[in-house]
Amino acid sequence: LMIISAKLGVHCIIGAPEALSPDEGTLGYCREAAVGSGGSVTVSHSPTEAVKEVDAVYTDVWTSMGEESEAQPRTELLAPYQVTTNLMQASGRAETIFLHCLPAVKGKEVTEEVFESPASRVFDQAENRKHTIKALMLATLGRV
Numbered sequence: 001l002m003i004i005s006a007k008l009g010v011h012c013i014i015g016a017p018e019a020l021s022p023d024e025g026t027l028g029y030c031r032e033a034a035v036g037s038g039g040s041v042t043v044s045h046s047p048t049e050a051v052k053e054v055d056a057v058y059t060d061v062w063t064s065m066g067e068e069s070e071a072q073p074r075t076e077l078l079a080p081y082q083v084t085t086n087l088m089q090a091s092g093r094a095e096t097i098f099l100h101c102l103p104a105v106k107g108k109e110v111t112e113e114v115f116e117s118p119a120s121r122v123f124d125q126a127e128n129r130k131h132t133i134k135a136l137m138l139a140t141l142g143r144v
Helices: 002-008 024-037 068-081 085-089 122-141
Strands: 011-015 040-044 056-059 097-100
Touching: 002 011, 002 024, 002 040, 024 040, 097 122
Parallel strands: 011 040, 056 097
Antiparallel strands: none
């Protein structure tokens, strides 16, 4: 997401604890790409600073499948980054939307209140992804 954002001219802010920040090599690559596209890539260790004046707050699960042994340490590390109503309001914009690539763990990376709110676009996002995947399949497999 950070790479494509940089290439497409999006202003991308990564809000993460220092221990989970993107590696310097990838950050450098993205920042170079952003110069040519007019975008930017920033890393913030403050959740509220990361969401200031953003159009969208995007998160993912804290622990991926196969990494269950990391669940407890990641939960402790990421708890301040949980997407709550207060964090959404910290954007300072009523139009800020919430995105998640799904499946979400309500009560971990996002509260149920935000997930089910009018700001949530997670199901629109999932539908768009479905159509994108279908188009890619057609393009790479050929028409039947």
